[in-house]
Amino acid sequence: MPESLDLARVIAAAVVLAVALVVAIVLRMLSGRLNKRAGDTRWAWDDLAARLLHDLAVPLSLLAGVWGAANALSLKAGTLSGTANVLTAIAIIVITLACARMFAGVVASIAMARQGVAANVTIFANITRVVVLGIGMLVMLQSLGVSITPLLGALGVGGLAVALALQDTLANLFAGVHVLASKTIEPGDYIRLSSGQEGYVVDINWRNTSIRTLSDNIEVIPNQRFSDTILTNYHRPAQDMSLLIQAKVSYGADLEYVEKVVVEIGDAVMAEIEGAVKEGQTLVRFHTWGESSIDFTAILRITEFGEQFRIKHEFLKRLHRRFDSEGIEIPLPTRRVLLPENGRAADDLVLR
CATH class of the missing domain: 2.30.30.60 (SH3 type barrels.)
Structure with missing residues (x-):
């Protein structure tokens, strides 16, 4: 009779484990479909919830099956209590890992929404994982009967020492x-x-x-x-920015006509070259009486900092070609030196 009773308990425990395994497989399949369907939506929160269910379905089902099997075997009170503590600790670890992943995903989603789709910030997600894992470990120790009050005190003293040792890192x-x-x-x-x-x-x-x-x-x-x-x-307050290009013309040039030519070249470049603001307006500002030229700045608009090289390259090529065809001189630096000769000024010598 006792042998048949023990055999019946073993069979009951095996049946419980088998049922738990089947439930785990079914939940895994259902959570997989739910996770796939959630991935087809634009809302990020349903993806996180579906992933949490997907992570917890199998381990919690198996843990529940093991606990049911342990009860079916009618183990001794001490053995059953120890089994309960171990299963509880494992469940807390599983839930902690899943929650750490979910909360890190929540923080990443919030950062993504605030900073744009190109953001790749890991610091907030890592801090979130560490905090959740730390809380989970404390809860697990408390469930095993370990008093965490002395541990927290030791961590406080040890944390102070670590903080002093890791000042640069912190x-x-x-x-x-x-x-x-x-x-x-x-x-x-x-x-x-x-x-x-x-x-x-x-x-x-x-x-x-x-x-x-x-x-x-x-x-x-x-x-x-x-x-x-x-x-x-260079991306604040906006990515698009002004590109300042310095140039000069001779004193004999018609400044009105020079401005017209530069504006035409600048507008053509911004309309045709990728990286320029298409609706931008070219501005010309004469600003300096140079030693041999009148200096000015051409102002164009570009979409972002990295595009300046292409725009400047094309603008200077076209401007040089147009100045050459229009006969607008780009002067070289010159100096005029007057040498006295017999009390009279000598002929001017031009140094180039």
Whole structure:
């Protein structure tokens, strides 16, 4: 009789495990379909909820099956209690990992919505993961009967020592958070530091910021550098910007006609060349009586900082060709030296 009873318990436990496995497979299939359907929508929150269900379906079903099997076997009270503690700890770990992934996705979605589709910011997501995992570990220890009060006190003292040892790292961390919170720079912006580094911001993580230079190299800059340097952001307040091109003409040129020619060339370049603001207006401003020329600035509009080289290249080619065909002189620097001879001024000598 006892042997048949034990066999019946084993069979019951096996049936419970089999049912739990079937439920886990069914939930996995359903959550997979739900996850796929959620991916077809534009709303990001349903993707995160579907992914959470997809992550929790199988492990929680199997844990529930193991707990049911343990009860079906009618284990001793101590063994059953230990099994419950272990299963609870495993469940907390599984839920913590899934929640860390979900909350990191929530933070990433919010950052994406605020900073644009090109944003690639990892610092907020990483901080979120660390916080959720830390809370989960404390809850797991508490569930196992470990008092976390002394642990928190030890962590406080140890945290102070770690903070003193990692001053530079923490300074970079908080500097990165401050930069992102204040939206001084964002991934995709073109920046230039007073120390000379410049390029497109690629990523801002917990320690440093990566920028891609125009020569396609990556420069890594500590976040703390941004708090004690002068920074120019060429994508603020907007990406489109004015391109200032310096030029000069001789004193004998008709300035009205020169302005007309430069405006025609500038408008043609902005209308035809990619990277220019199509509806932009070319401006000409004469500003300096030079030693051998009248200097002026041509002002064009470009869509973003990196387009200036193409626009400037095409504008100068066309302007040089047009000045040459119109007979507008681009003067070379000259000096006039007067040499006294027998008390009278000598002939002028022109130095080129």
